[in-house]
Amino acid sequence: MTSAAKxxxxxxxxxxxxxxxxxxxxxxxxxSNRTGQRTFELAKQxxxxxxxxxxxxxxxxxxSLFELQIDFDLLARLQAEMRTAGEELASVLPESGQTVLxxxxxxxxxxxxxxxxxxxxxxxxxxxxxxxxxxxxRPEVRVGESDRILFDVERAMLDFVGRxxxxxxxxxxxxxxxxxxxxxxxxxxxxxxxxxxxAETLIDYTNRLGAVLASEVFYQxxxxxxxxxxxxxxxxxxSVAKAGLYRSLLFVVGVLLLAxxxxxxxxxxxxxxxxxxxxxxxxxxxxxxxxxxxxVNEALRSEIAEREHVEAQLRIAQKLEAIGQLASGIAHEIxxxxxxxxxxxxxxxxxxxxxxxxxxxxxxxxxxxxxxGKRSRELxxxxxxxxxxxxxxxxxxxxxxxxxxxxxxxxxMRNFSHPGGIGLQEGNLNAAIxxxxxxxxxxxxxxxxxxxxxxxxxxxxxxxxxxxxxxLLNLVVNAVHAIESSKREGELGRIRISSRSFDxxxxxxxxxxxxxxxxxxxxxxxxxxxTTKEIGKGTGQGLAISHRxxxxxxxxxxxxxxxxxxxxxxxxxxLPLARRESSIEPQASYLEAAAG
Amino acid sequence: MPTRRCDARHLQTQAWSLLVGCxxxxxxxxxxxxxxxxxxxxxxxxxxxxxxxTRPEGLDRQKVALGKDLFNDTRLSADGSxxxxxxxxxxxxxxxxxxxxxxxxxxxxPLNTPTVFNSSLNVAQFWDGRASxxxxxxxxxxxxxxELGADWTTIEKRLRADRAMRKRFEAVFGTEPxxxxxxxxxxxxxxxxxxxxxxxxxxxxxxxxxxxxxxxEGYELFSRLGCISCHQGRNLGGxxxxxxxxxxxxxxxxxxxxxxxxxxxxxVTGREEDRYKFKVPSLRNVAQTAPxxxxxSGETLEDAVRMMVDVQxxxxxxxxxxxxxxxxxxxxxxxxxxxxx
Numbered sequence: 001m002t003s004a005a006k007x008x009x010x011x012x013x014x015x016x017x018x019x020x021x022x023x024x025x026x027x028x029x030x031x032s033n034r035t036g037q038r039t040f041e042l043a044k045q046x047x048x049x050x051x052x053x054x055x056x057x058x059x060x061x062x063x064s065l066f067e068l069q070i071d072f073d074l075l076a077r078l079q080a081e082m083r084t085a086g087e088e089l090a091s092v093l094p095e096s097g098q099t100v101l102x103x104x105x106x107x108x109x110x111x112x113x114x115x116x117x118x119x120x121x122x123x124x125x126x127x128x129x130x131x132x133x134x135x136x137x138r139p140e141v142r143v144g145e146s147d148r149i150l151f152d153v154e155r156a157m158l159d160f161v162g163r164x165x166x167x168x169x170x171x172x173x174x175x176x177x178x179x180x181x182x183x184x185x186x187x188x189x190x191x192x193x194x195x196x197x198x199a200e201t202l203i204d205y206t207n208r209l210g211a212v213l214a215s216e217v218f219y220q221x222x223x224x225x226x227x228x229x230x231x232x233x234x235x236x237x238x239s240v241a242k243a244g245l246y247r248s249l250l251f252v253v254g255v256l257l258l259a260x261x262x263x264x265x266x267x268x269x270x271x272x273x274x275x276x277x278x279x280x281x282x283x284x285x286x287x288x289x290x291x292x293x294x295x296v297n298e299a300l301r302s303e304i305a306e307r308e309h310v311e312a313q314l315r316i317a318q319k320l321e322a323i324g325q326l327a328s329g330i331a332h333e334i335x336x337x338x339x340x341x342x343x344x345x346x347x348x349x350x351x352x353x354x355x356x357x358x359x360x361x362x363x364x365x366x367x368x369x370x371x372x373g374k375r376s377r378e379l380x381x382x383x384x385x386x387x388x389x390x391x392x393x394x395x396x397x398x399x400x401x402x403x404x405x406x407x408x409x410x411x412x413m414r415n416f417s418h419p420g421g422i423g424l425q426e427g428n429l430n431a432a433i434x435x436x437x438x439x440x441x442x443x444x445x446x447x448x449x450x451x452x453x454x455x456x457x458x459x460x461x462x463x464x465x466x467x468x469x470x471x472l473l474n475l476v477v478n479a480v481h482a483i484e485s486s487k488r489e490g491e492l493g494r495i496r497i498s499s500r501s502f503d504x505x506x507x508x509x510x511x512x513x514x515x516x517x518x519x520x521x522x523x524x525x526x527x528x529x530x531t532t533k534e535i536g537k538g539t540g541q542g543l544a545i546s547h548r549x550x551x552x553x554x555x556x557x558x559x560x561x562x563x564x565x566x567x568x569x570x571x572x573x574x575l576p577l578a579r580r581e582s583s584i585e586p587q588a589s590y591l592e593a594a595a596g
Numbered sequence: 597m598p599t600r601r602c603d604a605r606h607l608q609t610q611a612w613s614l615l616v617g618c619x620x621x622x623x624x625x626x627x628x629x630x631x632x633x634x635x636x637x638x639x640x641x642x643x644x645x646x647x648x649x650t651r652p653e654g655l656d657r658q659k660v661a662l663g664k665d666l667f668n669d670t671r672l673s674a675d676g677s678x679x680x681x682x683x684x685x686x687x688x689x690x691x692x693x694x695x696x697x698x699x700x701x702x703x704x705x706p707l708n709t710p711t712v713f714n715s716s717l718n719v720a721q722f723w724d725g726r727a728s729x730x731x732x733x734x735x736x737x738x739x740x741x742x743e744l745g746a747d748w749t750t751i752e753k754r755l756r757a758d759r760a761m762r763k764r765f766e767a768v769f770g771t772e773p774x775x776x777x778x779x780x781x782x783x784x785x786x787x788x789x790x791x792x793x794x795x796x797x798x799x800x801x802x803x804x805x806x807x808x809x810x811x812x813e814g815y816e817l818f819s820r821l822g823c824i825s826c827h828q829g830r831n832l833g834g835x836x837x838x839x840x841x842x843x844x845x846x847x848x849x850x851x852x853x854x855x856x857x858x859x860x861x862x863x864v865t866g867r868e869e870d871r872y873k874f875k876v877p878s879l880r881n882v883a884q885t886a887p888x889x890x891x892x893s894g895e896t897l898e899d900a901v902r903m904m905v906d907v908q909x910x911x912x913x914x915x916x917x918x919x920x921x922x923x924x925x926x927x928x929x930x931x932x933x934x935x936x937x
Contacts, residue, residue, distance in 0.1 A: 071646070071829035072836050076719035083728055113869065115836035123825030127911050130820070194911045197843060201910070208869070 014264050021257040025250055032246030040236035043096050046089035047232060050100060051225045053082040057111065058218070064118055065213070072115050079108050096228060103224055106217040113212045121205040124198040125161055131195040132157065138189060146186040149179045157199060164210070169203045331410040338410070342403045349396045359389060409438065424554070426460040429468065429506060429575070433497055436472040444480050444495060447487070448512070453498040461506050461575050467553055468575075471546035472497075475510040475571050478542055482514030482569060505556070505576045513568040517560055525560060550575070647830045648797035649714065649880070649930060652790050659768045663785025664936060666778055671754040672738055673700050674745035680737070680782065684712040686789065686937050689884030695892025699743040706742075706857035708892035711885050713932065714878055716787040718834040723874045723890040725837060726864045730783035735775070748775035791881055791930030799927070807927045814924025817917050822909045826876045832928065834878035837861050840889070841872060843910025849903065850893050858891065883926045897922050 057078040063069035086104040090097020132154050141147050156175035160168040176196055179187055186192055363385070366376035413435075437452060444450050476495065483493030496511045517525055526547040543558075550558040556575040563570050666672065667680045677700055683692040690711035692698070697705035707723050715721065721733035738744045738751070755761045755773035765773045768781065796815070798806035807815070818824055827833040840846045840860070847854045854872065856863070861873040874890050888894030894903055901921050905913045 070824075072719075073829040073831075076829070076835035079719060080728070109865065109867070112837055116838045116873065119825045119828075119836070119838060120842055123822045123909070126825070127822050127909065131911065190912050197910050201843065 014260070014267075018257060018260055018264065021253055021260065025253050025257065028246045028250040028253065032243045032250060035239035035242040035246070037236065037239040037243050039093055040232055040239055043089060043093035044229065044232045044236060046085055046092055047096065047100070047225060047229055050082060050085045050089060050104070051222070051229070053078055053085055054107070054221055054225065057082060057107070061111065061114060064114070067122065072119075075111060075115060079111060083108065093232075096232065099224065099228055103217065103221055106215075107221055110212055110215045110217050114209065117205050117208045117212060121202060121209055124201040124205065128157060128195055128198040128202065131191050131198065134191050135186065135189065135195065138186070138191070140185040140189060143186065144184050145182065146184045149175075149182050149184065150186060153179055153195070153199075157202075160202065160206075164206050169206065172199060172203065327413040331413045334406060335410050338403055338406050342400070342407070345396060345399045345403060349393070349400070352392055352396060356389065359385065413439070424462040424464055427463045427465040427468070428458075429461050429463070429508060430454045430456075430458050430499055432465050432468050433472060433499060433508065436469050436476060437497065439469075440473055440476045440480075443477055447480050448483050448493040448495045450476075450495045450497070453496060455499045455501050455506075458499050458501050458506060459577065461577060463554055463575060464549075467549045468573075471549040471558070471573065472508065472510070474542040474546040475573075478571070479510055479512035479514065479569070482512055482516075486515045486567075504578060505574050508573045508575075509570055511563065511568060511570045513563075513566065516562055516567050516569045522560060522562075526558070546573075646800060646828075646832070648800045649790055649792050649794070649830060651792055651933075652716075652788055655784060655788055656768070658764075659781050659784040660788045660936070662764050662768050663781035663783070663788075665764075666782050667785050672744055672746055672751055672778075674747075674750070675700050677701070678744065680712075680734075680744070683709045683743075686712065686932065689713070689881055690715075690789065691885050693886065695887050697743065699740070700745040703742050703745075706855065707890050708887065710877065711881060712786055713789050713791050713930075714831050714834070714880050715789070716783075717790075717831040718875065718878070719836060720875060724861045724864045725875045730786050731779040734779045734782050748778075751775070751778065785936070788936055789932055791932055794880065794930035795927040796924070797930060808923060810920045810923035811927040812924075814920035814922070814927075817920055818924050821905070821911070821913060821917070821921075823904070823921070826908070827879050832879040833876040836876055837870070837873045838876045838908075839871070839873045841907040844907035846872070846903070846907045849906060850891070852893075860890065879925055879928055881929050883929050897925055901925070 057075065060069060060074045060078055064072065064075060082104055086097065086101050090101055132150065135141060135150055141150055152175045153172075156168070156172040160172040162168075176199055179192075180196075362376065363380060366373040366380060369376070433452060433454060437450060476497070479495045483495070487493050494511075494513045496509075498509050498511075500507045500509075526543050547558045550556045550573050554575050556573060559572050559574075561570045561572055562568075667684075670676045670679045670682075672679055673682075683697050683699075684690050685692060690713040691709040694709065696707055697709040699705060710723065715733075716730060719725065721727035721730060722736070727733035727736055738746050738748070752772075752774050755765070755778070761773055765771065765777055769777045771777060795806040795811065799812070799815075818827075826836075826838050829835045837860075847858065859871055861870040861875075862868070864870070882888075883897055886894075886896060886900075888897070888900035889903070894900035898918060901918050905911070905918070
């Protein structure tokens with residue numbers, strides 16, 4: 001147990017390692033998401049949209065330049081879009097914004113410059129054309145070489161508008177100078193002045209447009225965007241690689257943690273298994289010890305019980321022996337005085353019989369003798385002789401009867417306590433029943449009415465009378481106790497003892513109207529030490545002794561038969577008439593039988 | 597065989613369109629739809645590509661309503677005396693009818709108040725285009741000492757003290773009122789202020805009776821004389837910057853030497869070529885937004901047209917042509933949803 005606990009304690013170290021690994025995993029996870037990969041991705045996205053807007057803007061510029069698109073709405077919208085995209089890029093990745101935003105500003109400025117220059121160029125070109133057309137309508141064009149001058153200027157103008165180069169611009173300037181030097185009325189016209197102004201404006205704004213379109217920003221922009229894109233891609237690659245490294249580490253640590261956890265689980269399971277085994281062993285030991293203790297306890301208890309019962313048997317045996325000896329002694333002591341009292345009573349009876357005629361004569365004489373007999377008559381009167389003559393024979397008779405009863409009791413006592421013991425002798429069971437009834441009288445007289453129903457033709461039965469007496473007495477006492485346990489105070493139960501003779505055996509039954517024996521203990525009532533009586537009252541030996549006496553000493557049976565139809569118990573002793581030597585223990589006394 | 601010729605041109609156009617489309621990649625078909633068949637002829641630009649204005653879509657109505665109320669809210673000015681709407685009267689052209697703006701405490705600004713109508717279609721905000729978005733423009737206008745003169749902290753404090761306002765901001769933005777949300781709401785309102793159904797729009801949509809004969813002729817003149825060189829696109833301007841006085845001296849004609857404000861976009865970029873450049877204003881609703889030009893020096897539409905013809909076109913234009921141009925410009929007045937007024 002202690003070693004197991006120690007081992008469980010040693011799990012704490014590995015647990016700390018596992019937690020450490022878990023924390024490392026969390027750290028790696030966080031780090032893998034903090035490599036700036038997302039920022040680079042977003043920045044790249046914004047840069048791409050700047051690039052896309054730029055491409056569209058260049059397209060719109062192209063369309064504007066070649067007048068495929070008249071208005072600047074698209075350009076204006078693209079300018080706003082580019083500014084927004086640039087600002088978003090700057091908000092995602094400020095360093096990228098620092099590179100790209102100034103470029104965007106320059107580009108937007110160039111576009112603005114383009115728009116205003118292009119508008120003026122376009123305007124002047126259109127107006128110049130209209131002015132030339134108007135001048136051709138004027139009469140002044142027919143003066144001198146005016147038409148040639150106008151033609152020259154128109155051709156130079158168209159040439160210039162088409163070429164927009166230095167050469168053609170010089171030719172236009174030359175044509176205008178030639179016209180001016182010609183001093184014809186045509187060149188004095190308001191329209192001509194306007195034409196010249198517009199021509200100058202065209203040259204001026206063509207140059208300006210050229211300067212704008214030659215602006216570095218137009219070719220720088222894609223280059224810078226490309227380089228920035230490459231930088232972002234590199235940053236992205238680095239961050240992806242970093243994230244990949246972190247994730248690989250994460251994976252490795254995860255696998256390690258998994259393996260570690262598995263090992264831990266196995267170890268813990270082994271510990272648990274071990275503890276379980278310890279526990280089982282412990283439980284087995286406890287069970288064993290408990291069983292041992294229980295059996296020892298049981299042995300002790302049965303030993304004590306046995307000892308108690310043996311002692312009780314001894315006490316009963318001693319008591320019975322003492323009672324027997326005492327009864328025998330008392331019987332002898334009573335018998336002797338009773339003998340001579342009896343002799344004297346019978347002497348007095350015979351004397352009285354002899355004296356009666358004498359008294360008769362004396363009375364007769366006293367009556368006849370008149371005066372002489374007066375004194376005798378007075379004496380007779382005083383002695384109340386007539387009453388005496390009536391009562392004395394009766395008194396003597398009663399005395400004789402009393403003496404006979406004493407004699408019977410003494411005989412019964414002697415009979416009952418007769419040690420017998422030497423084999424079986426022909427015995428009168430009816431007499432045995434009667435002596436038992438008399439001996440047990442004190443037991444039953446306040447508890448039950450006892451009736452005896454004896455078979456007058458009961459033959460003598462080979463038996464040990466004193467043992468049979470003992471068995472009968474036990475049955476009677478048992479009946480009395482049964483009745484006592486169920487009857488109320490003052491209510492008398494009934495005990496009936498009967499004898500019957502059959503061809504080969506005689507039967508003595510003791511019945512009572514007590515509660516009877518419950519079915520579940522009927523087969524145990526003859527076991528030694530079995531008792532339902534309260535502790536101290538019964539020894540649990542009575543029926544067992546009786547059973548042994550009947551079965552072992554006499555080869556008979558003692559059975560319990562429930563009484564049908566009413567509560568009560570019926571114990572039947574059956575004693576065989578013909579002796580079966582083999583099953584009899586001729587020397588066994590009832591004491592030996594009781595001691596088992 | 598005019599039909600056949602048309603077909604041939606059409607085919608040619610398609611071929612060009614395809615070629616150009618392939619070259620440009622980024623250009624969608626709709627961008628090319630504005631290309632007229634005259635592309636190959638060096639002549640005056642035409643309005644063939646002009647599209648009528650349409651009602652804005654995809655706006656947050658709740659946000660627009662909130663923006664409208666903020667637009668009319670004097671708490672956005674330092675002293676609580678004026679609101680955006682004080683100068684931008686949406687019931688009268690979306691501007692103030694004054695030569696130059698008057699801010700808090702009667703402070704007079706140097707420039708004419710532009711209309712808020714269709715301002716979301718402009719390439720940038722303010723005459724010099726210093727604000728590239730409406731939000732930026734609102735931010736500057738609110739804080740400009742010559743305009744609302746307020747600061748966002750004060751405005752936020754004021755609006756946050758208003759429970760109803762807080763609730764509305766909560767509903768629209770899920771946050772308390774702050775500079776960013778106030779600007780966003782007002783910008784949304786401005787984006788809603790697109791004028792539609794001008795006679796010209798109806799004319800473009802095919803209703804030939806929508807404009808009078810003078811206006812129709814004015815439209816052709818507008819195109820032929822060169823106005824359209826700058827006032828192009830569906831907003832007839834507003835999408836780029838141009839120098840005032842390309843073909844003449846605007847300031848000389850105005851009779852007043854250029855001030856700092858007259859430098860225009862130069863003040864923003866510092867580039868010499870941007871000197872006197874201003875955002876080409878949209879001509880939409882132009883009849884309602886007198887006086888004209890960045891300095892409000894053009895009192896009437898006719899004055900303005902004459903000035904433009906003089907200093908920008910550099911060509912003689914007859915009076916009847918001026919009248920017809922004005923008739924056309926008057927046909928550019930559209931309407932906004934009444935709920936927005």
